Amino acid sequence: MQEITLEVILRLVFGIRDDRRLDRLRVLLPKLIEIGGSATLMMLPPRVREATRRLPFTQYGRFLRLRTAVDEILFDEIGRRRAEPGGTDVLGRLLETELGDQEVRDELITLLIAGHETTATGLAWAFERLLRTPDVLDRLPHDEEYLDAVVKEALRVRPVVFEAPRLVDAPLRLGDYEVPAGWYAAPLIALIHQDPSIWPSPEEFRPERFLDGADAHGKAWMPFGGGRRFCVGAQLALLEMRVILREVLGRLELSAPDPAPEARRLKLVTLAPAKLTRVSARARTPARTP
Numbered sequence: 001m002q003e004i005t006l007e008v009i010l011r012l013v014f015g016i017r018d019d020r021r022l023d024r025l026r027v028l029l030p031k032l033i034e035i036g037g038s039a040t041l042m043m044l045p046p047r048v049r050e051a052t053r054r055l056p057f058t059q060y061g062r063f064l065r066l067r068t069a070v071d072e073i074l075f076d077e078i079g080r081r082r083a084e085p086g087g088t089d090v091l092g093r094l095l096e097t098e099l100g101d102q103e104v105r106d107e108l109i110t111l112l113i114a115g116h117e118t119t120a121t122g123l124a125w126a127f128e129r130l131l132r133t134p135d136v137l138d139r140l141p142h143d144e145e146y147l148d149a150v151v152k153e154a155l156r157v158r159p160v161v162f163e164a165p166r167l168v169d170a171p172l173r174l175g176d177y178e179v180p181a182g183w184y185a186a187p188l189i190a191l192i193h194q195d196p197s198i199w200p201s202p203e204e205f206r207p208e209r210f211l212d213g214a215d216a217h218g219k220a221w222m223p224f225g226g227g228r229r230f231c232v233g234a235q236l237a238l239l240e241m242r243v244i245l246r247e248v249l250g251r252l253e254l255s256a257p258d259p260a261p262e263a264r265r266l267k268l269v270t271l272a273p274a275k276l277t278r279v280s281a282r283a284r285t286p287a288r289t290p
């Protein structure tokens with residue numbers, strides 16, 4: 001799933017077409033993301049980090065080398081695209097703004113970090129829940145409306161991001177509590193999605209909840225956060241998840257030998273499957289299309 005969602009970012013967001021660049025980035029970016037997101041690197045005091053800057057075998061040294069290699073490709077691509085404006089990808093749109101090269105590169109990296117692993121994790125959970133709920137799996141690919149409900153229900157029962165914190169800049173009254181300025185307040189997405197007064201039998205994976213009166217749940221469905229900082233990639237993520245589920249399930253018949261649900265593991269800000277799920281896949285003949 002990570003390979004597929006990386007491909008989507010490379011093409012739709014970065015707008016890269018050149019095969020050699022694509023090949024390089026397919027190798028470099030996962031490494032850069034892994035090392036850049038490593039807790040040990042982030043926890044290192046800046047002075048210690050700087051001291052290891054020139055040592056190629058330290059984690060920070062490796063990170064810097066990878067970053068330079070990625071930047072070379074991205075800045076080159078930005079220069080090339082400035083020379084031939086246009087294109088429907090996100091890079092083309094960013095280049096229509098006043099942003100300088102460095103800022104455009106930063107936006108691309110932000111979109112990559114925010115949009116690649118989150119969507120892959122959402123998909124992994126969608127497949128996991130489907131495999132453990134064979135009645136629902138049997139109904140797929142089915143029609144677009146049901147597929148949309150499956151995606152929404154997967155993101156409800158297994159939200160990828162577990163909270164959406166806000167730094168409070170003025171005292172905030174929350175029920176009986178007063179949150180002082182300077183504190184963080186965060187709706188816990190995973191808890192809201194388990195509230196039985198809104199979601200009857202909240203543990204059940206039941207896409208039908210979203211079929212009638214899909215918007216009845218209002219703000220209680222919030223896998224993409226809310227308010228002004230609502231996820232900018234939400235529509236892309238929902239579309240990607242539908243397309244990928246449809247394509248995979250149209251070609252493959254999937255089953256899981258072990259019916260036990262997969263445990264969750266906290267991975268920086270996301271809740272990911274704790275382990276790998278064993279899946280049996282058999283080609284459908286002929287391929288089934290909705």
Ligand code: HEM
Pocket residue numbers: 013110111112114115116118119122160161163164165223224225226227228229230231232233234236237
């Ligand atoms: C299933 C996939 C995804 C999930 C669960 C997810 C979830 C979230 C959440 C919870 C937030 C914080 C919202 C808030 O604080 O209210 C967020 C913000 C953001 N997301 Fe996503 N996201 C996903 C996919 C994507 C994709 C595909 C992209 C871009 C290609 C993306 C780009 C961003 C960006 C740039 C922000 C920051 C927005 C801001 O602060 O204004 N996300 N996302």
